[in-house]
Amino acid sequence: MAFSGVKNDRGELRILENLDELRTDLADYIAELSEAAVKERGVFAVALSGGSLIGLMGKLCEAPYNKTVDWGKWYIFWADERVVAKSHSDSNYKLAKDGLLSKQVPIVPSHVHSINDSVSAEEAADEYTFVIRQLVKSRMVSVSDISDCPKFDLILLGMGPDGHVASLFPNHAVLDEKDEWVTFITDSPKPPPERITFTLPVINSASNVAIVVTGETKAEAVHLAIDNIGPDSQSVPARLVQPTKGKLVWFLDKPAASKLDSLQFSE
Numbered sequence: 001m002a003f004s005g006v007k008n009d010r011g012e013l014r015i016l017e018n019l020d021e022l023r024t025d026l027a028d029y030i031a032e033l034s035e036a037a038v039k040e041r042g043v044f045a046v047a048l049s050g051g052s053l054i055g056l057m058g059k060l061c062e063a064p065y066n067k068t069v070d071w072g073k074w075y076i077f078w079a080d081e082r083v084v085a086k087s088h089s090d091s092n093y094k095l096a097k098d099g100l101l102s103k104q105v106p107i108v109p110s111h112v113h114s115i116n117d118s119v120s121a122e123e124a125a126d127e128y129t130f131v132i133r134q135l136v137k138s139r140m141v142s143v144s145d146i147s148d149c150p151k152f153d154l155i156l157l158g159m160g161p162d163g164h165v166a167s168l169f170p171n172h173a174v175l176d177e178k179d180e181w182v183t184f185i186t187d188s189p190k191p192p193p194e195r196i197t198f199t200l201p202v203i204n205s206a207s208n209v210a211i212v213v214t215g216e217t218k219a220e221a222v223h224l225a226i227d228n229i230g231p232d233s234q235s236v237p238a239r240l241v242q243p244t245k246g247k248l249v250w251f252l253d254k255p256a257a258s259k260l261d262s263l264q265f266s267e
């Protein structure tokens with residue numbers, strides 16, 4: 001590992017030497033959180049995103065994790081989803097199904113909670129909220145003790161070069177949504193335009209949030225999201241990820257971390 005365990009008010013930084021190390025560290029981290037949640041609550045409620053994240057989680061389907069992880073106790077959600085058919089190449093559900101869920105891991109199909117792809121974005125967000133509400137009632141998803149928000153055991157996020165996470169884009173009204181758990185947008189700057197997304201209150205109520213970022217094109221956004229650089233950084237959605245009581249961990253490769261102040265000093 002190039003540099004690790006640095007903790008500031010922006011969370012823990014894990015900067016990995018290369019993608020292979022990042023994949024292993026990410027798989028270890030997820031496996032440990034799954035074990036801890038299953039021990040404590042009997043289940044593991046985890047929310048995924050789209051993009052490169054799913055490929056970077058690939059080691060979970062390999063030995064030893066494919067056998068050691070208690071897959072039957074996983075409840076799977078999406079922190080954001082594109083409102084397209086589940087068979088569409090843009091679907092985050094399809095991405096996770098092809099890259100993860102359909103591999104040799106015994107996930108229970110009824111524990112996989114994807115959106116209704118046959119209704120409008122607004123209806124899909126409302127229905128998804130309802131599904132999560134039922135699972136909060138039965139405590140398959142925990143509840144925050146300081147708000148009425150669901151408390152996911154883990155929310156996994158990627159980040160775009162503009163600093164967006166989930167489908168929370170810079171300067172978008174969606175960043176101000178305080179009342180809904182899941183909301184929708186119809187004007188995403190990254191195609192496709194129609195999406196549903198967890199809101200910041202839900203992301204910040206999670207027990208654990210991981211932001212996984214690789215590649216030099218994201219280095220400036222990583223710098224703005226993590227370093228203390230004043231007002232310029234306030235428009236970066238990833239900077240608004242600040243779990244109230246939970247733990248935030250950044251998984252970065254060296255190119256993504258290359259503009260961080262702390263890395264400049266260490267080399």
Ligand SMILES: O=C(O)[C@H](O)[C@@H](O)[C@H](O)[C@H](O)COP(=O)(O)O
Nearest residue numbers: 049050051052158159160165166
């Ligand atoms: O559905 C989506 O578009 C994603 O959930 C989105 O938030 C993604 O995680 C980032 O855009 C990073 O994507 P990359 O890792 O592919 O750059």
